[in-house]
Amino acid sequence: MMRLRSETRTEQEERARQFIAMLRSYGPGCVEDFAAFVAGEKKSLTALYGPRIIAEARFFLGSAD
Numbered sequence: 513m514m515r516l517r518s519e520t521r522t523e524q525e526e527r528a529r530q531f532i533a534m535l536r537s538y539g540p541g542c543v544e545d546f547a548a549f550v551a552g553e554k555k556s557l558t559a560l561y562g563p564r565i566i567a568e569a570r571f572f573l574g575s576a577d
Contacts, residue, residue: 531572538565 519527535542538561545561546569548554557565 527572531569534568534572535565 532543535546542561542565545554545557549557554560557569
């Protein structure tokens, strides 16, 4: 997870907890599916969970791409 310049370690940990909670809100197995996607073992999260998951992940990870 990217650390924002002004973000403390505690804030980063809280953001990570919120990110995991967001993934869990998509249903059982989503955290594992996301990990597999990041590891290159799954080709698409949108096929499983829809395009919104990518937008939410970008928001939590602080990524524009």
